[in-house]
Amino acid sequence: MRSSRQAALVALAMPLIMVLIIMLTRLPDVDAQRARQAGPGGLSAKFRGNNCVTCHATISEPLALSAHFYQWRGSRHEAAGIGCDKCHGGDPQAKQAAAAHRGVAPPAQPTGSLHRQNQSATCGACHREVTEAFVQSEHYRQLRNSAEGPVCATCHGHMASAVIYWPPETAKLCASCHRSGTDSAGLPARAQDLISAFTRADEILEWGGFLIESNPGRRAQLRAEIDDLTRLKTTLSEAKREFHRFNLEASRTSADRVFTDGYRLKEAIWKKIPSRRSHQGNRSEPTRDQTERQ
Ligand code: HEC
Ligand code: HEC
Ligand code: HEC
Ligand code: HEC
Numbered sequence: 001m002r003s004s005r006q007a008a009l010v011a012l013a014m015p016l017i018m019v020l021i022i023m024l025t026r027l028p029d030v031d032a033q034r035a036r037q038a039g040p041g042g043l044s045a046k047f048r049g050n051n052c053v054t055c056h057a058t059i060s061e062p063l064a065l066s067a068h069f070y071q072w073r074g075s076r077h078e079a080a081g082i083g084c085d086k087c088h089g090g091d092p093q094a095k096q097a098a099a100a101h102r103g104v105a106p107p108a109q110p111t112g113s114l115h116r117q118n119q120s121a122t123c124g125a126c127h128r129e130v131t132e133a134f135v136q137s138e139h140y141r142q143l144r145n146s147a148e149g150p151v152c153a154t155c156h157g158h159m160a161s162a163v164i165y166w167p168p169e170t171a172k173l174c175a176s177c178h179r180s181g182t183d184s185a186g187l188p189a190r191a192q193d194l195i196s197a198f199t200r201a202d203e204i205l206e207w208g209g210f211l212i213e214s215n216p217g218r219r220a221q222l223r224a225e226i227d228d229l230t231r232l233k234t235t236l237s238e239a240k241r242e243f244h245r246f247n248l249e250a251s252r253t254s255a256d257r258v259f260t261d262g263y264r265l266k267e268a269i270w271k272k273i274p275s276r277r278s279h280q281g282n283r284s285e286p287t288r289d290q291t292e293r294q
């Protein structure tokens with residue numbers, strides 16, 4: 001009985017969740033999609049005249065090269081208009097491959113922009129605060145001295161726009177160097193917990209944001225909560241930057257504080273949203289009961 005009710009609830013909730021996911025992933029992207037449709041090969045108009053992008057869009061062999069193009073395609077960097085040349089160097093104006101590739105070096109070449117020892121500077125040109133934290137870490141010292149230790153792409157992957165590790169994978173990554181039986185044996189488990197703490201804090205803020213967005217008519221009344229949400233997002237972002245110093249305790253303390261404060265904030269917003277009973281007639285504004293069912 002109970003499990004069939006649960007199954008029914010899941011069946012009921014799934015389409016709503018799917019619609020929500022589609023809305024969340026599509027809405028802000030309408031302009032980008034239109035722009036893409038305008039360009040060659042569905043590329044954003046932002047890259048018209050960037051020959052790295054337009055030529056690589058036409059290459060399907062060798063597989064590894066093509067795969068790198070598609071990793072970039074759809075990444076945060078593509079969305080932000082960051083072409084290949086911004087990380088790899090070279091001349092995006094040149095039409096011939098040989099001329100364009102002048103200055104593009106394989107990552108293994110010590111003078112190349114993506115070599116382990118130069119990567120922080122290349123990414124740091126745009127991600128200043130994260131990189132400032134990273135270069136103060138023990139990892140960076142190791143990197144300078146022995147070219148050992150994780151670099152930006154170790155955790156962010158090729159094209160570097162997401163964190164590619166979920167918590168247990170993070171622990172595995174750390175454990176690949178911080179092995180059991182050494183001083184730093186406890187690090188992987190602590191890192192795993194920290195990533196979970198980031199995720200939990202992310203989720204609670206997203207929830208708060210969702211409640212605010214689904215009640216557009218209440219924005220004036222929710223002004224204080226909207227400000228608090230912005231502040232908490234900034235704190236979480238700072239904690240994530242701090243992570244790059246690998247001061248796990250400090251990041252964990254901040255992430256947990258964001259979660260606790262975020263939870264309270266979500267409750268406060270919840271209280272200000274009318275329940276359906278008191279707002280029978282108003283259908284245009286999703287009510288507490290409707291959001292509750294989602
Ligand atoms: C006219 C087409 C064309 C243009 C323009 C072009 N490429 Fe390429 N690129 C290729 C081809 C073909 C290959 C594979 C064969 C080779 O290495 O030349 C390649 C290979 C690469 C590789 C892999 C190198 C390797 O040895 O595996 C990188 C990285 C790269 N290109 C980056 C760039 C960047 C950055 C730009 C712009 C500054 C650019 N490309 C412009 C066609 C192009
Ligand atoms: C945000 C920075 C960034 C952008 C933008 C970017 N790449 Fe990369 N790319 C990287 C990093 C980092 C690596 C991995 C280096 C390593 O292995 O340490 C990489 C690796 C590669 C490789 C394999 C290594 C090599 O040189 O053979 C290819 C090929 C490549 N990228 C092609 C491209 C192409 C084509 C574009 C544009 C469509 C592009 N990249 C855009 C950062 C970037
Ligand atoms: C030319 C500037 C530029 C360079 C170089 C660059 N990035 Fe970015 N990066 C951006 C922009 C702009 C965004 C999009 C920010 C946003 O969506 O809020 C971004 C997004 C990201 C994100 C996602 C951030 C988030 O908020 O989730 C990561 C991670 C990232 N970059 C890592 C890297 C790494 C690693 C490198 C070097 C291999 C690199 N970037 C090189 C400009 C750059
Ligand atoms: C040991 C793994 C690791 C390394 C090395 C690493 N990062 Fe990160 N990075 C993370 C994690 C974990 C987060 C937080 C992810 C999350 O939950 O959103 C993050 C977040 C980010 C963000 C988003 C920050 C924000 O405000 O939300 C950027 C940008 C970024 N990293 C860039 C870099 C750059 C540039 C480098 C190299 C100088 C680098 N990272 C090295 C793991 C790493």
Ligand code: HEC
Binds near residue numbers: 138149177184187
């Ligand atoms: C590619 C190897 C490598 C990876 C992967 C790696 N580290 Fe390290 N790490 C080192 C080296 C080398 C040192 C310096 C020697 C030492 O203290 O063990 C170090 C030092 C540290 C230190 C400072 C020393 C200490 O014991 O307090 C912290 C903290 C740290 N790492 C955390 C992490 C975390 C968290 C991860 C996973 C997200 C990670 N590391 C992944 C190589 C690595």
